[in-house]
Amino acid sequence: MRMPLTTSLLSRVAVGIRSNRREYIPPAGYLNQVTPQYAEAWFPTKGCFWDAMGHCTTCNYGVSVEVSPDQMVRAAEIAVDSLAPSTRTLWISAFDTLHDREVPPATRREIFAVLARSPVDTILTEAHPASVRSEKVQECVELLDGRTFGIQLGVETMDEFIRYACVNKPYSNTLLARAVDVIHDSDAVAYANLIAGIPFLTEREVVAQTALSVRQAISIGFDQIVLFPNHVKEHTIAFALAESNRYSPPDLWTIRDVLAAVSDLVSEIHLAWLDLKPHPGAAEVSFEPSRVSTKRLYDLLNQFDHSRSYEPLQEAFDLIRPHTQECTETSLKSRLLDGYQWLARTFGHDHWWVENEDKIAVEIQQGLSRSSVDHSTESLPETDVLPTRPGRVVEDLALNIVDSASVPVPDLTKGGANG
Ligand code: SF4
Known part of the structure; x- marks a missing residue:
């Protein structure tokens, strides 16, 4: 199975952009007591596997020096020992807590045994849906000894085409639904993290498709939604686009408008990242709205x-x-082709672009035909670049994503993500 050309291009560009990040030395522990009842802790790892693959156009949580299992466990101990006794919910995560190459199984067990000594009722962590497996989730639930275990999945959007063409997270809603089932079967709670302000989309599209994503995420079984605005972090594709006036992050009016569009569901929605978080490895953030x-x-x-x-x-x-200036909207297809071409040429992939531009246009057209975003009805000839059965491409990718990557896959257990 071949990776879609879109992901191949965005991953090539992102790996290049991320390659000149400087490794940081993580602190022994990091805890932010946000309210008397809620705290956030990070435990260090070498970094996110998907980041190293070039996925996720908006993400840069930094890249750490090598981290030992003992350091990961010690960070959890420091967090638990520092919690206010009134804390009811602890969010504690690295990037993909359930990925064995990021958090070795034995280390994860030790961390969750430490968390079982905390005074809290609920532990929240983050994971990629591809990493959600029954045995891992059940083990965490058992170790937490009666505490509620919530897993936040980086869904970003429920539109599969937008997820792969604009966010470069090429996994399917089928994979998501499977992860939600596994979480529920293990007596854990499923959270969908949805981002407002996906690159390449207009504000009108952001509001419409984020609101639709809230409804669709709940309809496939997510218990809770975490809605957050994107911030433009250095060493991301979003940053490169913003620097060339091709992207602006959303302001809080956008978040308000999304909430207004799903006002019947707000009891299930939590907000995050209204403020920047000074977590270890935090990237410089630019282009913040007034x-x-x-x-x-x-x-x-x-x-x-x-x-x-x-x-x-x-x-x-x-x-x-306040009144905002209306801008003339081009079709999403045009914006994607223009943006991809600019990225390819700016980051040294001209030759690849010339060879693949026509196929990318077909890929976009076929993806758009399955997307919830309004789009032009320009027709392109049928080709065999992608299977035409709805949902097939991303569904297959979800099952073959690692083996079929067309960019080098760094070994996180042996060297730096950028090594
Ligand atoms: S968004 Fe999540 S999966 Fe993607 S690079 Fe960031 S931490 Fe990793």
Whole structure:
């Protein structure tokens, strides 16, 4: 099975962009007591496997020097020992806690045994849906000894085409649904992390497809949604696009509009990243939207998130949004082709682009035909570049993603992600 050309291009570019990150030395422990009831802790690892593959156009959590299993466990111990006794929920994660190459199974066991000594009711962590396996989830649940275990999956969007063409996370909703089933069968709780502000989309598309994603994520069984605005981090494709005026991150009005579009579901929605987090390895963030017009909105969104009360949200819905300049929208297909061409030429893949441009155009057209985003009806000839059965491409990719990668796969157990 071959990787779609889109992922091949975006991964090549991202691996190059990420290759000049400087490794950081993680602290022994990191805990942020966000409220008396909620805290966030990070434990260090060498880095995310998918980051090293070039996936995820918006992500850069930094790249650490080599980390020993003892350091990972010690960071969990420091977090648990530092928690306020009133803490009910602890979010603790690396990047993909259930990926064996990032967190070795024996180390994961030790970490969860440490977490079972904490005073909290609920432990949350993050994972990629491809890493969710019954035996791992069940083991964590058992080790947590009666605490609720919530797994946040980096869904980003429920539109498979947008997920692979704009975010470069080429896995299917079938894989997601399977992960949700595994989580539920293990008596854990499934969270869908959805990002607002996906590159290549207009604001109108961001609001519409994020709202639709909330509904679809709940309909396939996710228990809770975590909605967050993208921030432009250095060493990402989003940063490269923003630098050339091809991308702007969303402001809080966008988040407000998404919430207003799914106001019947807000009891299931949590907000994240309204502020930047100074976590270990945090990238420089640029192009932040002005907060001038969103001061009151920011307070109301925070009040909603902390109190879970609908009233601040109702006031947020009633706020009048400042006038924003309408811009003429080109089709998503045109934006993608233009953006891909610019990325290929700017990052030294001209020859590859010349060879593959026509096939990429076909791939986009066929992907768009299955997408929820409004698109032009330009028709292209049928080809065999991609299977035409709906959902087939990403479904197959989900099963073959590692073996079929067309970019080198660094061995995270032996060297740096950029080595
Ligand atoms: S978004 Fe998640 S899976 Fe993708 S590179 Fe970042 S941490 Fe890894």
